[in-house]
Amino acid sequence: MNAIHNTNHTGSRNSPPALDHPQLANIFTADQARAHWHDGALWFVRQKRDRMAKAIPEWEELRSLASQIKAHALANLPEYLELFERQATEMGAVVHWAADGQQHNQIVYDLLKENRAQRVVKSKSMLTEECHLNPFLEAHGIEVVDTDLGEWIVQLRGEPPSHIVLPAIHIKKEEVSETFHQHIHTEEGNYDPTYLTRQARHHLRQKFLGAQAGITGVNFAVAETGGLVICTNEGNADLGVSLPNLHIACMGIEKIVPRWIDLSVFIRLLARSATGQPITTYTSHFHGPRVGGQLHIVLVDNGRSAVRSHHTFQEALHCIRCGACMNTCPVYRRSGGHSYSNTVPGPIGSVLAPAMDAHKHHSLPYACTLCGSCTDVCPVKIPLHHQLLAWRGEMAERKLIPLSKRLSMKMGRIVLGNSLLFRTGGWLARFGLRMLPKWLTHHRLNTWARQRDLPIAPKQSFRALFQQRKKRHQD
Amino acid sequence: MNTTDNRNPRRTILDRLRSQSVPHVALPNLNAGAWIEYADPVQQFTEMIKLVGGNCQCIDSVSSVAKHLGSFSQRLEAKRTYSAVEGIPGNVNLGDCHDPHELENLDFVVYEGALGVAENGAIWITDRDLRHRVVFFITQYLVLLVRRTNIVHTMHQAYAQIAPPRPGFGVFLSGPSKTADIEQSLVIGAHGCRELQVFVL
Ligand code: SF4
Numbered sequence: 001m002n003a004i005h006n007t008n009h010t011g012s013r014n015s016p017p018a019l020d021h022p023q024l025a026n027i028f029t030a031d032q033a034r035a036h037w038h039d040g041a042l043w044f045v046r047q048k049r050d051r052m053a054k055a056i057p058e059w060e061e062l063r064s065l066a067s068q069i070k071a072h073a074l075a076n077l078p079e080y081l082e083l084f085e086r087q088a089t090e091m092g093a094v095v096h097w098a099a100d101g102q103q104h105n106q107i108v109y110d111l112l113k114e115n116r117a118q119r120v121v122k123s124k125s126m127l128t129e130e131c132h133l134n135p136f137l138e139a140h141g142i143e144v145v146d147t148d149l150g151e152w153i154v155q156l157r158g159e160p161p162s163h164i165v166l167p168a169i170h171i172k173k174e175e176v177s178e179t180f181h182q183h184i185h186t187e188e189g190n191y192d193p194t195y196l197t198r199q200a201r202h203h204l205r206q207k208f209l210g211a212q213a214g215i216t217g218v219n220f221a222v223a224e225t226g227g228l229v230i231c232t233n234e235g236n237a238d239l240g241v242s243l244p245n246l247h248i249a250c251m252g253i254e255k256i257v258p259r260w261i262d263l264s265v266f267i268r269l270l271a272r273s274a275t276g277q278p279i280t281t282y283t284s285h286f287h288g289p290r291v292g293g294q295l296h297i298v299l300v301d302n303g304r305s306a307v308r309s310h311h312t313f314q315e316a317l318h319c320i321r322c323g324a325c326m327n328t329c330p331v332y333r334r335s336g337g338h339s340y341s342n343t344v345p346g347p348i349g350s351v352l353a354p355a356m357d358a359h360k361h362h363s364l365p366y367a368c369t370l371c372g373s374c375t376d377v378c379p380v381k382i383p384l385h386h387q388l389l390a391w392r393g394e395m396a397e398r399k400l401i402p403l404s405k406r407l408s409m410k411m412g413r414i415v416l417g418n419s420l421l422f423r424t425g426g427w428l429a430r431f432g433l434r435m436l437p438k439w440l441t442h443h444r445l446n447t448w449a450r451q452r453d454l455p456i457a458p459k460q461s462f463r464a465l466f467q468q469r470k471k472r473h474q475d
Numbered sequence: 476m477n478t479t480d481n482r483n484p485r486r487t488i489l490d491r492l493r494s495q496s497v498p499h500v501a502l503p504n505l506n507a508g509a510w511i512e513y514a515d516p517v518q519q520f521t522e523m524i525k526l527v528g529g530n531c532q533c534i535d536s537v538s539s540v541a542k543h544l545g546s547f548s549q550r551l552e553a554k555r556t557y558s559a560v561e562g563i564p565g566n567v568n569l570g571d572c573h574d575p576h577e578l579e580n581l582d583f584v585v586y587e588g589a590l591g592v593a594e595n596g597a598i599w600i601t602d603r604d605l606r607h608r609v610v611f612f613i614t615q616y617l618v619l620l621v622r623r624t625n626i627v628h629t630m631h632q633a634y635a636q637i638a639p640p641r642p643g644f645g646v647f648l649s650g651p652s653k654t655a656d657i658e659q660s661l662v663i664g665a666h667g668c669r670e671l672q673v674f675v676l
Contacts, residue, residue, distance in 0.1 A: 041659050056594075063509070071500035080491040091642040097485035150656035166656065167622060168655065173658045182638045193660040201666060208666070209579060227639055235652040235667025242609035243575050249638055260639070261505050267647070268594075278523060278595035279630075282667065288642025291607070301484075305491040314497060373645040430597050 020363040027336035028170075031387035035099050038170055039333040044328040045166070048276025049377065056268070065265050067381040070318035071247035071467035073223075073256050074308065080223040080256045080332055081299065085400050087226025091288030093295040103133030105301045108133060108215065108248055109140055110298055115246050119141070121204075123230070124148040125217025126164050126252050126321060127300060130343040133215075137192050144215075145207045147236040162337030163322035165346055170336050204236075214240035218251035219320070220266060221297075224260050226296065227287040231270060231280040238284050245293040249286070253299050254308075254317040266320060269379035273322040303356040312390045316351045318380040325384055338363060347374035347384045354391055362400040365391035418464050433457035503556030510629045511603050514671050516593035517623050517675060527650030529671035531596075533623070537562045540620065543606070544585070549616045549670065553582035557610055560585050560620060575609040584614040584668075588648075591621040591675070592633045597647035598673065600631065603640045611646065617668040622676050 016231045022305040029035045053059045065308035072116050073080055077132045085095045089327045098104035104127075112120065120137070122128065122144055134144050134155070145156045154160065156179050161167030168176070180186040186199045216237045220229040227247055241247040257263065271277040288296035308314050326346030342353040342361060350364035363386045374384040395401045396409070415421045430439075441454060460468075513519040517533070524531040533538055541563045544550045557578075558565035563585050574577060588598035598619050602608040612618065627633050639645050652667030663669065 044659065058509060061508065065503050065505065068503045071498075072502045075497040075499045077497075078489045081489070081492075085588075097488055099484040099487050102480075103484055147666065148656070149654045153656065166659075169659075173660075176657050193657040194662050196657055197665065198652060199663040204666065209576060218617065225639060225641060227641070234654050234665035236665070238611070239612040239666050242612055244605070251617065253492075255531070258502060261631070261634050264634040265505065268630050275655070279592075279597050279647065281527070281648065281650050281652055283597065283647040283649075285639050285645045287639055287644070291606075291646070299488070301488045301491070305488060308492065308497060309495045355616070410479065412481050448557055 019341060021335070021339055021367040022363065024339035024341060025331075028336035028339055029334065034170075034172070035334055035336070037172075038336060041169060042327045042333045045275060046324075046377075049273055049324055049327065050276075051250065052272035052276045054276065056272070062265055062269055063381050066269055066320075067318060068377055069257060069265060070313070070380050074254065074314065074317055076258075077253065077256065077308070081253060084221055084223040084226055084256055085299075087224065087289075088221075088297055089226070089261065090091055091226050093226070093288055093297050096296060096298045098300045098302070101300070101302045104131045104250065104298055104302065105133050105136040107298050108250070109142075110136060111246070111248055112137070112142060112213055113214065115294075117244075117246060118210050119143045119145075119207075120213045120215055121145050121207055121211040121236075121240040121244075122148050122215040123217065123232060123240050124151050125215070125250055126343055127252055128304075129161065129219055131250075131300070131302065132160050133250075137197075145204070146202055146205065147240055148232070148234060149197065152192075152200065152204065153179060158178075160338070160343065162345065163323060163326060164321050170338070208239050208243055212238065213242050213244050213246040213248060214398055215248045215250065216241060218249050218255050218297075219270070220257050220263060221251055221255045222260055222263065223256050225260050225287060225407055227260075227285050228448075229263060229267075230284045230286070231267075231282065232284075233275075233277075233281045235282050238282055242290070244288070245292065246296075247286075247289065248296045250298045250300060253301055253304055254319075262300055267417075270320055271323055273324040273377065273379040291427075299466075307352065307355045310355065313351060313355055313387055315382050316348065316355070316384075316387060318382055319348050319352075320380055322379055324377040324379065328373045328377050330369055330371060330373070335367065340367065347388065348382070351382075351384060351387045351391065354395070358395070358398060358400055362395055365395060398408070423461070423463070426463075430457040430459070430461065505631060507520060507634075508631060510631055511594065513593050513626055516626050516628055519593040520591050520596055520621075520626050520676065522649065523593065524671075524673050527596050528653055528661075529596070529673055530648045531673040531675065533675045536676065537620070540618075540676075541673075544618065547672075553616065555581050556583040556585075557581060557614075558585040559605065560587050569606045569610070572607060575607045576612075578609055578613055581610060581614045583616045583618070584610050585618040585620070586611070587620040589625065590633055590637060591626040592628075592630060592647070593626055594629050595649055597630075597633075597643060597649040599637055599647055600642055601640050601645040606646050607648050611648070612652075612667045614668055616670050616672075617648075617651070618672045618674070620674050620676060626675070 095108045146152045153168040162170045177191045181188050184203045218228050220230045271280045332346040342349045353361035368388045372385045480519045482506040521531045557567040588600045590599040650672040652665040654665040655665050
């Protein structure tokens, strides 16, 4: 169930390769209408983000500042973690440390057991998804309800989220209606989003009122004040931790920002980049527990320090999980979040996943056209497409790319390095493109040609054209 | 280096981090930024609140707010109301309430925000004098008051001016709770308040 081991250096885990991204993408694109709809829905979010970014003249300056603050925090991470721990403890919180997902799950479970909590509400947290906390707790007889509407929908359907901000972006309202009809007996065939949301509100209110503990993720942790910041639109995190006495907040160690004032930069960037809103509805700041309550903060490494040790990829830890790189990515939009088989999909997921397990996720750096759009929108300026390209080099070096790709690369090097071969190859291609029948170029083995047509070949090569021109000019 | 001590994950993590070299970058000075300034921050604030799904009205005094609320249908229909603003009555006394679950049926809450932000319509509220912070989230209808002199342009000014209650809770609240998780259709009223009314004094 829980395949988390200790890692000491980047990508050293050796689990079997996951299904390749292209194979999984095929499943998604088989339903063309849905793939188009998905593409459009995400592009709509991307456009909202653009409008918001353009309304702020200092947008680029904010991105630079965010990147600098994150780089500074990452360089001094051990000191800031210790400062945060001191300050948070002084406020009355209890700080726990977990080297990996297993330790994290155990800490959370022990806290729940100690407090005899059987029913738990959870707000959105990609970290707990990454650690597979839900199945772990459920195996111990604890009821966990994901209260973010999108996450609840995927939880009821037994699926993982397909996007870090919009977990149910791949699901149609008819399917939501069916799921709700099955689980909470809403009217059959009523697809109205307002009706469905109202029913969910009503049902989940009872869960909030019955919960004995609230688990949340964390967007930012402030070292100098010992405070946590959690951003939601639904108000589910706040409601979930204001009723029961036990609040457990789970965070990756990279969530630290040094100063209180630094929040201003990140809060201005986060919601605008994520959903094109000027700010999330609730931006909540917690310092210590409620009077009479408990606040436990679990600091989790689970592979993050391994990413930090890698000079090429350490900047990926600046990520504030806004999802903008996914919304803009032409591959993500058309292949869906599940095709990445990783909690965090899209460009940032394709950088982070191989860092955790290069063998399993070897195909992800290729789920990219190198268009660079992700790098352009990233609010903390992670050079995502450069990192994806760098991963391809790493994969080749570690012999983690398929033989077909390795052989064709080798061939490419030989042909491009020899002018006679190159010329002959060009002639052959021009001839072949004109003469070969489609059944020969578009056969089952040539996956590249599956959704592409070949260009009409020119009669002459560029070299021949150039020679002719030169001759005409001389005459 | 890289030793894993299962009994002391804190040491393991800190040792791992300390054994790595990461290029140093100075912490930037945020006071030097040339941030956007609105010609009329109150108007910008008002527009933003409408954009994020709330209602906003400029009004001259607390007694006018009280008068105004007297004719609000949501107020007239509300059975349990809580007000933290002097001059605006409520019928729930948080002092009598020992368990926040008792506030389950709270319909209507009136509170004063310490600060408003023009760029995004956010209002800073804290639980400094409040026994149960759940009132902000459990109520169906929320009314917030903000003084126009407390409206700033951007989040930079906002964070510079407020000090978080330590220990305690503070939230920037912008609009009513909402979700677009079903096919990106915006629905107002997810888990928190279903309507937000702001009065700028
Ligand atoms: S990598 Fe950048 S754009 Fe992508 S989720 Fe992280 S912060 Fe957002």
